[in-house]
Amino acid sequence: MSSTEARRSIATVCLSGTLEDKLTAAARAGFDGVEIFENDLVASSWSAKEIGEHCAELGLSIDLYQPFRDFEAVPPDVLARNLRRAELKFDVMDQLGVDTMLVCSTVSPDAVDDDDLAAEQLHLLAERAAARGIRIAYEALAWGRFVNTYEHSWRIVRRAAHPALGLCLDSFHILSRGSDPAAIRTIPGEKLFFLQLADAPRLQMDVLQWSRHHRLFPGQGAFDLTAFTGHVLAAGYRGPLSLEVFNDVFRQADPGPAAVDAMRSLLGLQETLGSADLPPAPALAGHAFVELAADASAEPEVAEALRGLGFAETGRHRSKPVRLWQQGTARILLNSSGPATGASVGAVAVESADPVASARRAQRLLAPILPRSHRVDEADLSAIAAPDGTSVFFCRTGTADGWLGDFTETPAVGEEAGVTGIDHLALTQPFDHFDEAALFYRAVLGLEPEPVTEFAAPFGLVRSRTVADPSGRVRIALESALLRRGEWAPAVREPQRIALSTGDALASARRMRELGAPLLEIPGNYYDDLDARLAPDPSLLTALRQQSVLYDRDERGELLHFFTVVLGGRVFFEVVQRIGGYAGDGAVNSPVRMAAHRRQRRDA
Amino acid sequence: MSSTEARRSIATVCLSGTLEDKLTAAARAGFDGVEIFENDLVASSWSAKEIGEHCAELGLSIDLYQPFRDFEAVPPDVLARNLRRAELKFDVMDQLGVDTMLVCSTVSPDAVDDDDLAAEQLHLLAERAAARGIRIAYEALAWGRFVNTYEHSWRIVRRAAHPALGLCLDSFHILSRGSDPAAIRTIPGEKLFFLQLADAPRLQMDVLQWSRHHRLFPGQGAFDLTAFTGHVLAAGYRGPLSLEVFNDVFRQADPGPAAVDAMRSLLGLQETLGSADLPPAPALAGHAFVELAADASAEPEVAEALRGLGFAETGRHRSKPVRLWQQGTARILLNSSGPATGASVGAVAVESADPVASARRAQRLLAPILPRSHRVDEADLSAIAAPDGTSVFFCRTGTADGWLGDFTETPAVGEEAGVTGIDHLALTQPFDHFDEAALFYRAVLGLEPEPVTEFAAPFGLVRSRTVADPSGRVRIALESALLRRGEWAPAVREPQRIALSTGDALASARRMRELGAPLLEIPGNYYDDLDARLAPDPSLLTALRQQSVLYDRDERGELLHFFTVVLGGRVFFEVVQRIGGYAGDGAVNSPVRMAAHRRQRRDA
Missing domain, CATH: 3.20.20.150 (Divalent-metal-dependent TIM barrel enzymes)
Structure with a gap:
């Protein structure tokens, strides 16, 4: 044998x-x-x-x-x-x-x-x-x-x-x-x-x-x-x-x-071991889009936030209540046919060199294949379900028969704010499925899991593990509470984060404020401590403080990032500027961000 | 200072x-x-x-x-x-x-x-x-x-x-x-x-x-x-x-x-340290009673089970819908005014040498004192709330103004089955309150916590810690899942166990079966394994197997015990015979009992 x-x-x-x-x-x-x-x-x-x-x-x-x-x-x-x-x-x-x-x-x-x-x-x-x-x-x-x-x-x-x-x-x-x-x-x-x-x-x-x-x-x-x-x-x-x-x-x-x-x-x-007859994982070239499902009460709030972040509505789906919002290569589909549960990430889409092969591999690895209803003239996107229920689409955006063809172009109204694309996503995983999720993305999509990290958040310890393709263009942070949360947890439940990239975080933050984006205010104590810990240049520190932009540094580079408030009860945006080879996602700043989101809840 | x-x-x-x-x-x-x-x-x-x-x-x-x-x-x-x-x-x-x-x-x-x-x-x-x-x-x-x-x-x-x-x-x-x-x-x-x-x-x-x-x-x-x-x-x-x-x-x-x-x-x-001005914990002399709250659908099931276990209804409360069931010194109050949530232990009562001093100490140790409505001619029982919400009463059953005076005697109908008293209780604790509960019983009641033990149950690991008075006459096993359970847990949720003592478990089991008690059937595989592990005398093994009685042995003695099915969704009875100085509660047999209760749920 x-x-x-x-x-x-x-x-x-x-x-x-x-x-x-x-x-x-x-x-x-x-x-x-x-x-x-x-x-x-x-x-x-x-x-x-x-x-x-x-x-x-x-x-x-x-x-x-x-x-x-x-x-x-x-x-x-x-x-x-x-x-x-x-x-x-x-x-x-x-x-x-x-x-x-x-x-x-x-x-x-x-x-x-x-x-x-x-x-x-x-x-x-x-x-x-x-x-x-x-x-x-x-x-x-x-x-x-x-x-x-x-x-x-x-x-x-x-x-x-x-x-x-x-x-x-x-x-x-x-x-x-x-x-x-x-x-x-x-x-x-x-x-x-x-x-x-x-x-x-x-x-x-x-x-x-x-x-x-x-x-x-x-x-x-x-x-x-x-x-x-x-x-x-x-x-x-x-x-x-x-x-x-x-x-x-x-x-x-x-x-x-x-x-x-x-x-x-x-x-x-x-x-x-070279002994499984699996189709190899096709190369991935980035995030194609993120689909947000929003109910009637959350949809205007999310649309308003997207406009404030410099996105413009550039297309409408031919047969579904879905709008395409775009800035740089960052594409957000806003689907208003969702159930009445606020806003949440319904689907993530990755650019695959061969979407059909990606789906075939997923099926062989026991990923549930999602049935899709589409009209004959619409793209047949291959989709599977991740362990947290999120749909994962494989697509090739640039091609003639690509998914963008399902949208009628609308005149882009609005002003940009420097967003160039999607940097990463962070999805809270159901407690029982944290390790399963890492293996799912590793095996099915061919992403590499980084080491597990843990940090003390205001409402308990949080475990995090990022899976990413070797080029870092597809990057998903999987997060979960170290202990399943009980009734006391006045924090955001199962939060989801969409991190956008910019070449100049301070300029983007300034512009987005002007455009009315609902950005998260960071308390002064954070900047006093940042000064003591990392002693950034005083003029930079002043600018960070003015714009509520957070900062981190590692041996390879720097990170500047800021956040919106939580939208529709669960989702928020981050804007990220990476300088040099900074490798992480600024987890050191997460407790400060979480406390600020908690204040938002209390104020609401 | x-x-x-x-x-x-x-x-x-x-x-x-x-x-x-x-x-x-x-x-x-x-x-x-x-x-x-x-x-x-x-x-x-x-x-x-x-x-x-x-x-x-x-x-x-x-x-x-x-x-x-x-x-x-x-x-x-x-x-x-x-x-x-x-x-x-x-x-x-x-x-x-x-x-x-x-x-x-x-x-x-x-x-x-x-x-x-x-x-x-x-x-x-x-x-x-x-x-x-x-x-x-x-x-x-x-x-x-x-x-x-x-x-x-x-x-x-x-x-x-x-x-x-x-x-x-x-x-x-x-x-x-x-x-x-x-x-x-x-x-x-x-x-x-x-x-x-x-x-x-x-x-x-x-x-x-x-x-x-x-x-x-x-x-x-x-x-x-x-x-x-x-x-x-x-x-x-x-x-x-x-x-x-x-x-x-x-x-x-x-x-x-x-x-x-x-x-x-x-x-x-x-x-x-001798530096706190607390009233000392009065000596405790045993379990006075356990009050079961049962809704209209659970009440007949529990009453029928009590009759099958050899209890007789011996009293009715003068002003409340509470019946007293008794056998030996085991007293169960069946309160049918509970909310529609099946059956659960609403209160445990301990015999205190000085109930008023017990309550005063509890109050000094920040235990919530429960307000009690009682008529002028009724006993003023001192009650506090344990961390799991159970009421804890301090009483002296034997005294002239004791709580039994609140009940009119009814002619005891039914046959006994050898139960002599309450051996112990086992109460599942809310996940966040396990260590708090042990300290509560230690500080407030003066019970001594035994070491924490853990065992692998069919639906996850269970942590257990028993608190007991030095004489062992008050004994409460606190249990909790090692990890808070999620949606997959087709087991009994937050089970509560009332363990009764007998001098002859096999005779009690036989008599209770005759009286129609809903006893839990134990599978044959258990007895085959018991034979391999502990090799009890063949005639004992046969009797255990016939009566679905479980067995354990330690260096000081033996334990014979058996269980009822779960009543009203949450509560079950155990009958315990201790031989020699057997110290534990037969935790080694818990997984077998839990799997049997799971079958009961599936059969239901």
Whole structure:
């Protein structure tokens, strides 16, 4: 079997719900098999036999029964008890129809540090297992009492020398300890009984807590799973690629989307391994437009703000209540057919070198394809739904049959204010979908996630992660509260930001004020502190203060930026001037901006 | 000034919201003063002068301006910049009207490991400060680059020898490193410029992350703050007791209750120091009754279940639609005047040796006192509101003027089933109020909190902490989801459990089944696993399986317990038999019970 045909499995512990909920979600997401986590089975009202039958009906194989703990290197009386325990679990496995059991390296106070004894007792267990047609996959826990590296577990398995005893390799246990996975290539493939995959962020904490609460699906964290899995496949492993992810958020999230997220992570990993048959992600060349859905009460407020920001209405859609507003290459579609929920970003559109290929790739990566109604003479835009429900369009604005043809030109009235295009977007993600969103944009659009950052905002900690194409022309900041917010949060709920670029922030701010833009006032304390922190040139400081423009600096450049008030309850604009190679989005200034938006709410 | 008069302060960083929100909450909770956290000031629309005036109006002194970072042991050019920065902050402090600035030990890459240089530069800073009437309180961060113990910060302050330079002691920085605080007594009291108090759970993680996310108010964590604060007071410290708690939950919770929680923590600490003028907590002798509020649709279901559990209706309230159901000393009041929200625990009542003193203490500890309407011939029960809104009554059931006199006796009809009393209650706490609830029961009722435990339930991790009186006769398990639940949670929301005691769980279960109690069925897989794990005697295992009774064992004894289905959407009963000194509540079996309740919901 070539690696292109590797089966994809998932441990039931990855998903929320009862066993019934989990199996349904795994099957719907297209997994080939599952690992049955013992606690899920114990709490199930189905007998082991019924679970086996149900999996078969769903088209799921059962690839592993796990975990069996604290078996080896114990005194004879404990060994006898442990063998009884194993035999009872073999009975369950027999009913389930699963032939491989995971045995974790011991953490028991009963155990002794004796590799020979461990090997001898594992040999005995394998002998008992073999008599039942079962194999034992021995795994070194990163916090195993004596055995906590894969090299050590391999020495014991080799010493035990039983055909029914092999290794289970788990990327978390190996990479969290900083072990070099290259030596996996020296292990014979037929002794690699099972492979469990998990990613994780780099955290400075107890490895057991890290493992049990913060694992992620491949592509969401900081581990190099492509290299790791490459070593395992090179050694000759032929079993499934199986996810085992303990994550506090996934454990309480709807298992349907979580299973899709999991499957997407494996498809993405297989692509980087060169073994997935996916159309490559076409190059993206920038933001084509942002569509704002606004209800009848919000529409005039947004239109007025756009005019103040220097936008002009330049087109009307031929068949829908949608107006095109434009300034430079920044295009905002204002759709007034939205439900009565104020204003929000309904769609983002990116310029794709090949929109049809972009959509085909998205579909292969399980992105929901959005049905579009359009007249025969209108452009057939390809659109998918992001995890937060936002529509993502792929388009080529410059072409003859492009989407602009759906609009009749109207004479542009109004004055410009220096906006040249869209710099980035910032979209608050639903709490349960933060990591899923980053992987979605990475896998589906081919954007690169930057590291996760956190900052203390007035109403709680905020987590942020930007995904961007290599040229930085498509850039989306994903934000979410670190803890799901409760009733106390008099801040803007799920805010969305459209950041426009300018070559001269101070001039744009001055012009926009003249045009009546509803710009956000920044308090004087901010400028006093800015003076103390960064000591900008006094004349610059005075100008920033006069225009309520915020400022930041890094080793590569400077950022000047300012904001509008919140429009229609949720959306606001930012205007950004980047000087030199400034890389971030001015997150250091976010708490000040948030407090100012809070005042706006109180004043309203 | 004696320690009984110590002023109580709170750092604005402890609370959620803008500076305006925080100051209002601190003043309402009765704090004497605040530490102004710089970020809160920077984001405020009030000028420093206006903030100072506003605090004065609220009756709050400003006791500290903080933090000033990365000052000392740097090259001359950096020193010049740092002094400029300090002078600008002195300007702000002058406007605020605060005379003490916190300077944290450096973490800067610009700094060098040179105590003499640090002392020399801090002397210079103190000289500049003194000229403005300001004092510098130097604090060793637990993760300071060179200075990270209070002993080291004291050596530097002593060497600097400036009257305007002293120490800030922070209990977290000192106790998190395991430093011995006893040597604080050797520091002259006049050099202790400030004291910051924070508790914390014992966590195995990076100390900076631990500090910035997981601090708690005194009495909520694992630190011995009584001993710590005792050393500081013995040294002659005469400043305020000031809370500085960085906590992810408090940072996003309503600041009103959080400030009350904070104040309660300081009152409790002062009591253990012998310096709070609080009436002592009267002894508690058990649960007097539990009142269930049930609407018209839930009332018959609950009454039927009570009958099935062997309860009999023994009394009717003289003036309210409340029935008393009793079995042994277990008393359930069924109040059918509740709003249409199914069934829930409306009140818990404890037997107090002195109900009036219990209520007086509660009031002093800022517990809301509930107004009670009662007729002149009815008992005047003292009641307060717990953080989850449950009423807590203090009563003496046995006395002539006791609450039972409010009920007319009715002839007891029905058969008993071996229930002897109430073993414990388990009440789900609102997410933002978990730690507050533990402190509430500790401080107000004098219950002792047991360690926090966590377990993986089908719909996410659950955190649990039991508070109990020393005799174990009053016992309340506080539970909460580790992460606030979102829309996916097809489990029982905010469940409440009333655990009854029996001397023979198997006999009670059998009898209750005969009486028609709606007992929860436990799946066979549980018993197969129980056999493998604990190998109970085969005849016991068979009986447990037949009666759907669950089992656990610890080093001191055994637990047999079983459950009803969920009644009225939220409440269920448990029946508990404790054998020997079994200490817990069978939490190991909770996931199985939760999955069974989930099936009940799906079947419904």
